[in-house]
Amino acid sequence: MKHKIFSASIVFGIILFGDLFANESAQESSKKQSISLKTRDEIDVGLQNYWYKYAEEVDGAFFMSNTGYKYGLSATGIKTIGDEYYMSADARYATGDVKYKSASGTGNVADKMYEIRVLAGKEAIIENYLLSSYIGVGYRRLDNDLRDLGSGGYRRTSQYLYIPIGVTHRFALDDISRISSSIEYDYFAWGEQKSYLSDISAAYAAVYGDPINKQKHGYGARINTAYEQENWSIGLFFNYWKIGDSQINYYVVFPTVYSAMEPKNETKEVGVQIKYRF
Numbered sequence: 001m002k003h004k005i006f007s008a009s010i011v012f013g014i015i016l017f018g019d020l021f022a023n024e025s026a027q028e029s030s031k032k033q034s035i036s037l038k039t040r041d042e043i044d045v046g047l048q049n050y051w052y053k054y055a056e057e058v059d060g061a062f063f064m065s066n067t068g069y070k071y072g073l074s075a076t077g078i079k080t081i082g083d084e085y086y087m088s089a090d091a092r093y094a095t096g097d098v099k100y101k102s103a104s105g106t107g108n109v110a111d112k113m114y115e116i117r118v119l120a121g122k123e124a125i126i127e128n129y130l131l132s133s134y135i136g137v138g139y140r141r142l143d144n145d146l147r148d149l150g151s152g153g154y155r156r157t158s159q160y161l162y163i164p165i166g167v168t169h170r171f172a173l174d175d176i177s178r179i180s181s182s183i184e185y186d187y188f189a190w191g192e193q194k195s196y197l198s199d200i201s202a203a204y205a206a207v208y209g210d211p212i213n214k215q216k217h218g219y220g221a222r223i224n225t226a227y228e229q230e231n232w233s234i235g236l237f238f239n240y241w242k243i244g245d246s247q248i249n250y251y252v253v254f255p256t257v258y259s260a261m262e263p264k265n266e267t268k269e270v271g272v273q274i275k276y277r278f
Contacts, residue, residue: 009081034175035230037130039078039123043278046074048094050237050271052111054142056263063263066111066144068098072272088119098151105134107149114141117164129171138162140188147199154199160241162198162220163187186220186241193262207251213262214270217244226273234274241267 048071055065072094092115098107121134130265140160158231166184173179193213198205211247219242226235 004144007028007132015072035172035178036072037125037170037172037178038083039080039121039132039219040076041080042076042077042078044233044275046076046273046275048072048074048092048271048273050094050269052096053096053268054098054265056180056265058263061239064100064102066098066109067101068097068111069110070094070096070111070113070269070271073074073273074115076275084122084124086121086123088136089117089122090119091116099148102264104152105149109144109146109148109153111142111144113143114224115139119164119240121168123168129169131166132170134168135163135165140166151198156194157194157196158183159192159194160188160220160243161190163189164222166222173227177227179225180233180235181225182226184222188215191215191218191243191246195260195262207258208260211249213246213249213260214245215246215262218242224273226275231273231277233277234272235268236272239267239269241265244269252277 024215027070045158046209050070050072052070053065053066053222066168072092074090074092076088076090078086078088092113094113096111098111100107100109104169111180115138117136117138119134119136121132123132124238131135140162142158145155147155164186166182166186168180192215194206194209197208198210221228221240222238224235224237226233228235245264248261249261250261251258
């Protein structure tokens, strides 16, 4: 319930914040030049609120999930190179309690996400809109703490390295505003899941240690759109990940052989973001 109240307050704040800037921009529009479609040197800071779901399955059947609302911060720096090229770097952090669900029970667990990306792009104005393509490298880390569930819980750390490849489309609505939308494919280059089974007991630590399962198969996708004015923007985003079964680790406690694998999983993020541009 508190997450819903927080989400509603964030959305209300975003709308109010947007109205204030819209009124200010309208009053000063006669003093400003028309908003440009071109990328410029800038620094953006943003607030995010989004619904999140992470789910695993084994042999096509549900295994576990984490679901809830997260709130976070983002920052982006852009440097143009000539008239057509640009470089950008962005970082994102989000946190929130999510509801863990599996055959063994349910409960709330702490969840944190960190992400860093560096991109290079080329853009061109075609008739009355701008089209930009970009490519780069991204790193994503997710930490959650199943110890919040009580006895038997342990920490988990997931890390992805990926290559984002995307296209941005931008067009003017009027003299002071524009719409900017992007669609992106994320090539999954490398991943690993570390499970701190030593948190459970010394017996688990003796057999498994803190296993790391390598992940080699998967992909991601992103779609976002935003209403933008000279110094602020508000928009919606959807982020998606689908990762295949990890490699299997084997552990021998003579005469028994144990195995451990990170199941295939899917992540969805749907949210709203507001940014201020310097």
